[in-house]
Amino acid sequence: MKSTEITREEMWAKQHLSANEIDYAIWEQDKVVLQQMSKISRSCSFVVDVYKYRYAFASSNFADILGYDSRKIATLEKQGDYLESRFHPDDFARLEQLQINLSKFIYSLPHEQRNDYCNIYSFRLMNAKQQYIRVISRQQVLEQSRNGKAWLILGNIEIAPNQTETDQVECTVLNLKNGEMFSPTLVSIPRIHLTQRELEILQLIQKGLLSKEIAHNLCISIHTVNIHRQNLLHKLGVQNSIEAINAGLKSGILS
Structure with missing residues (x-):
């Protein structure tokens, strides 16, 4: 039904x-x-x-x-x-x-x-x-x-x-x-605006990389990565990386 x-x-x-x-x-x-x-x-x-x-x-x-x-x-x-x-x-x-x-x-x-x-x-x-x-x-x-x-x-x-x-x-x-x-x-789902850096980090999270690995790939500190991760969770309205990936896929941010 x-x-x-x-x-x-x-x-x-x-x-x-x-x-x-x-x-x-x-x-x-x-x-x-x-x-x-x-x-x-x-x-x-x-x-x-x-x-x-x-x-x-x-x-x-x-x-x-x-x-x-x-x-x-x-x-x-x-x-x-x-x-x-x-x-x-x-x-x-x-x-x-x-x-x-x-x-x-x-x-x-x-x-x-x-x-x-x-x-x-x-x-x-x-x-x-x-x-x-x-x-x-x-x-x-x-x-x-x-x-x-x-x-x-x-x-x-x-x-x-x-x-x-x-x-x-x-x-x-x-x-x-x-x-x-x-x-x-x-009703329409509000457009989610990510910075280029936030998008890069979300794409790397999707690939399964940890914060340390993301920091190495982007030549930034782990602290900076974690700040971007928290901003990502807030903007996507989620609580963890798995939910962030799912939200990114549903909104078209990720492919």
């Missing part, structure tokens, strides 16, 4: 989250708050655990308002992609592609900017009467790891006030820091 070159889970895996970076005691506190909020709000909230690649929570409103099985909602972490089972199949395929494209954009940004966005989708979902209705889903980072990586994603689904029949999946991205909004169809 997968029609994309890379899955959402593979995009999440690019963060390289580890157990020592996250604290599930924080999630237990968040869960209590979400359960209390679900009694006040009539929207349907859910949480995705990026570390475990699965849904961690869904409010009871999914059963009350949209007709989901209440027992499966209560044990959503064991139900796989149950929430998505009621999405319109055509819309689901489009949503998946949009999420992957947006993830590529997010991971092209510097680490400190990656958690600043809220993605807003409009699509069709089957309700309790077995009819497809239009809903609005908002998703943003709820909790970060100790290293600032997206760990828990909070989603909120509500029935759209405009029920005009259409087969279009709409998506808007909101920058939570400055209020700017844009369409993902206009």
Whole structure:
């Protein structure tokens, strides 16, 4: 069923989250708050655990308002992609592609900017009467790891006030820091500008040379090589040489 070159889970895996970076005691506190909020709000909230690649929570409103099985909602972490089972199949395929494209954009940004966005989708979902209705889903980072990586994603689904029949999946991205909004169809990965020296070093890294060998080849000090390497990692938005090579290949900097 997968029609994309890379899955959402593979995009999440690019963060390289580890157990020592996250604290599930924080999630237990968040869960209590979400359960209390679900009694006040009539929207349907859910949480995705990026570390475990699965849904961690869904409010009871999914059963009350949209007709989901209440027992499966209560044990959503064991139900796989149950929430998505009621999405319109055509819309689901489009949503998946949009999420992957947006993830590529997010991971092209510097680490400190990656958690600043809220993605807003409009699509069709089957309700309790077995009819497809239009809903609005908002998703943003709820909790970060100790290293600032997206760990828990909070989603909120509500029935759209405009029920005009259409087969279009709409998506808007909101920058939570400055209020700017844009369409993902206009998203492009920023051009990466490397100096000639940085490019030379990246090419030598691709060939498997160590810093000492690169310094010898370019007649510069190891300290200078290491400074260039750190600049490379920052500009490419990666954490190690393997990721730098992959980013260079994807962006066309390397061949």
